[in-house]
Amino acid sequence: MKGKTISEAVIRRLPRYFRYLEELAEKGVERIPSSRIASALRVTASQVRQDLCSFGGFGQQGLGYNVEMLKNEIADILGLTRSYNMIIVGFGNVGAALAGYMGFSKEAFIFKAAFDIDTDKVVPEGLKLYSIDKIEDYLANNQIDIAVICTPKAAAQSVAERLVAAGITKIWNFAPIELDLPENITLENTNMSASLYMLTYSRR
Amino acid sequence: MKGKTISEAVIRRLPRYFRYLEELAEKGVERIPSSRIASALRVTASQVRQDLCSFGGFGQQGLGYNVEMLKNEIADILGLTRSYNMIIVGFGNVGAALAGYMGFSKEAFIFKAAFDIDTDKVVPEGLKLYSIDKIEDYLANNQIDIAVICTPKAAAQSVAERLVAAGITKIWNFAPIELDLPENITLENTNMSASLYMLTYSRR
DNA sequence: GAAAATTTGTCAAATTTTTCACTATATTAA
DNA sequence: TTAATATAGTGAAAAATTTGACAAATTTTC
Missing domain, CATH: 1.10.10.10 (Winged helix-like DNA-binding domain superfamily/Winged helix DNA-binding domain)
Incomplete structure (x- = not known):
C-alpha cells in the first residue's frame, strides 16, 4: 500500500x-x-x-x-525528529506532573516557561515561572510551538482565547472542559477521566 | 436502534x-x-x-x-452511579496530580491509599501513604476496585504482577510501558505522549 | 541442497462506523 | 388554525477499518 x-x-x-x-x-x-x-x-x-x-x-x-x-x-x-518549544499555563498538580514527566523524549519537547497566578511556586531546574499576566509579553518575544493548558476549568476558555490571540496555533488541553476555539487551531484534549471510565464501564 | x-x-x-x-x-x-x-x-x-x-x-x-x-x-x-475504591502505586508527580485532580467526580472515585518507596512524602488530607512493601497486606484487608500505576517505567511490570497476584482485576496504567498481564485483567493505559504526538503530527 | 518453517506484503472479504436523506413530531409565528 | 421552522429517529448508502488467506521471500534444519 x-x-x-x-x-x-x-x-x-x-x-x-x-x-x-x-x-x-x-x-x-x-x-x-x-x-x-x-x-x-x-x-x-x-x-x-x-x-x-x-x-x-x-x-x-x-x-x-x-x-x-x-x-x-x-x-x-509523527514529527518527532525536530524539537518543539512549549509553555505550560497553570502550574498546579497537573502542570508540575507534565514538567516532570519522563515519558516523552526530552530532546523533542522543551518546556520553556510556566505561567501561574502564584509565582512563588517551586519549579524544576531550567523552567521559568512567570505571572499569568505576562503571557502576551512572553509570546511576543519567544517562539513557542505548543501551549499546554493546565488551569482550573473556570480559567481555561479565557486562557485559551488569549493564547490564540497571541498567535498560538497548537493547544494541548488538560482542563476538564470542551474549549470553543477557531477551526484553524489544532486542539488536543487529554481527558483523564475518559480512560478511567473505560474501566468502570463493564463490557457485555 | x-x-x-x-x-x-x-x-x-x-x-x-x-x-x-x-x-x-x-x-x-x-x-x-x-x-x-x-x-x-x-x-x-x-x-x-x-x-x-x-x-x-x-x-x-x-x-x-x-x-x-x-x-x-x-x-x-458508564458505571458512574456507584463508587469505586482506588489505590495509587507510585506517588510521584503523576500520582500526586491524580490524587488532586478535580476532573472526575469525588463521589464515584475514592482514593483510599497511596504506596511509595518514600513514605515521608506529603499527601492530601484523607489519603494514607504506605510503604510499597505493604501492598499485599493492604489488599488482603481492604476491598479495592481499581489500582493506578504511577511508578517509574522500570518498576511498573513487577508492581502490576504483584497487584494481580493480590487479586486486583482493574488496572489504570500511567507508566510509559506496555504491561504484559493475563487476558482477564482489564487494563487501561493512559499514554500521555500519545495525545501530544497528535499535535506534532501534521495532517495532510 | 532440499524440505520445512517462518514471516512479510497484499488483495479481498467481512465488519464496523459514519454520513446522508427523509419522515415524524413538536414548537412558534402569522 | 395554518404555515413555517426546528429537530429527533431511523433505515440505508457510503466510507473506513479490520480480518483472513495466501503467495513470495527468507532462514533454518536435516
Missing part, C-alpha cells in the same frame, strides 16, 4: 508502536516479528502488518522488522 | 458527551439540540443523534435533549 495516505486509525496507533519499539531498542532487541508486536499491544498481527505496510513495508519476509529502522520511520511520521 | 448492543466507538465517545453535559447542567441549561452538542465537540450532528439513539433515544423531536436525563443515562451506562 505504498504511496497511499496514512489513515486516521493507523496514525492513532503509531504512538503505541513507537513506545513499544523504544522499549525494544533499549533492551537491545534488533528484530521483531509482527506477531510479537501484536501480542504485546493486544491487537492482531494482521493489523500490525497492515499498519506498518501502509507507510512503506520495512519488514523482511521470514525475518520480521528491524526495530531501529521502524522506530525512526515512525518518529519521522 | 433500541435494544442493540452499544458499539465500541460509541462507548469511547460517551465520556466526552458526559463531560459536556455536566458543563451544561452546571450552567443550568435544560435542553440542547444535537447540532449544538456536535459543534461543541467538533463532530457531526448526525453522529450525535445516532450515538444517543443507540441506547434509547431520549430526545424530543422539535425540542432537543433533556440535559439532566441524558447525563444520568450516560452515567448509568
Whole structure:
C-alpha cells in the first residue's frame, strides 16, 4: 500500500508502536516479528502488518522488522525528529506532573516557561515561572510551538482565547472542559477521566 | 436502534458527551439540540443523534435533549452511579496530580491509599501513604476496585504482577510501558505522549 | 541442497462506523 | 388554525477499518 495516505486509525496507533519499539531498542532487541508486536499491544498481527505496510513495508519476509529502522520511520511520521518549544499555563498538580514527566523524549519537547497566578511556586531546574499576566509579553518575544493548558476549568476558555490571540496555533488541553476555539487551531484534549471510565464501564 | 448492543466507538465517545453535559447542567441549561452538542465537540450532528439513539433515544423531536436525563443515562451506562475504591502505586508527580485532580467526580472515585518507596512524602488530607512493601497486606484487608500505576517505567511490570497476584482485576496504567498481564485483567493505559504526538503530527 | 518453517506484503472479504436523506413530531409565528 | 421552522429517529448508502488467506521471500534444519 505504498504511496497511499496514512489513515486516521493507523496514525492513532503509531504512538503505541513507537513506545513499544523504544522499549525494544533499549533492551537491545534488533528484530521483531509482527506477531510479537501484536501480542504485546493486544491487537492482531494482521493489523500490525497492515499498519506498518501502509507507510512503506520495512519488514523482511521470514525475518520480521528491524526495530531501529521502524522506530525512526515512525518518529519521522509523527514529527518527532525536530524539537518543539512549549509553555505550560497553570502550574498546579497537573502542570508540575507534565514538567516532570519522563515519558516523552526530552530532546523533542522543551518546556520553556510556566505561567501561574502564584509565582512563588517551586519549579524544576531550567523552567521559568512567570505571572499569568505576562503571557502576551512572553509570546511576543519567544517562539513557542505548543501551549499546554493546565488551569482550573473556570480559567481555561479565557486562557485559551488569549493564547490564540497571541498567535498560538497548537493547544494541548488538560482542563476538564470542551474549549470553543477557531477551526484553524489544532486542539488536543487529554481527558483523564475518559480512560478511567473505560474501566468502570463493564463490557457485555 | 433500541435494544442493540452499544458499539465500541460509541462507548469511547460517551465520556466526552458526559463531560459536556455536566458543563451544561452546571450552567443550568435544560435542553440542547444535537447540532449544538456536535459543534461543541467538533463532530457531526448526525453522529450525535445516532450515538444517543443507540441506547434509547431520549430526545424530543422539535425540542432537543433533556440535559439532566441524558447525563444520568450516560452515567448509568458508564458505571458512574456507584463508587469505586482506588489505590495509587507510585506517588510521584503523576500520582500526586491524580490524587488532586478535580476532573472526575469525588463521589464515584475514592482514593483510599497511596504506596511509595518514600513514605515521608506529603499527601492530601484523607489519603494514607504506605510503604510499597505493604501492598499485599493492604489488599488482603481492604476491598479495592481499581489500582493506578504511577511508578517509574522500570518498576511498573513487577508492581502490576504483584497487584494481580493480590487479586486486583482493574488496572489504570500511567507508566510509559506496555504491561504484559493475563487476558482477564482489564487494563487501561493512559499514554500521555500519545495525545501530544497528535499535535506534532501534521495532517495532510 | 532440499524440505520445512517462518514471516512479510497484499488483495479481498467481512465488519464496523459514519454520513446522508427523509419522515415524524413538536414548537412558534402569522 | 395554518404555515413555517426546528429537530429527533431511523433505515440505508457510503466510507473506513479490520480480518483472513495466501503467495513470495527468507532462514533454518536435516
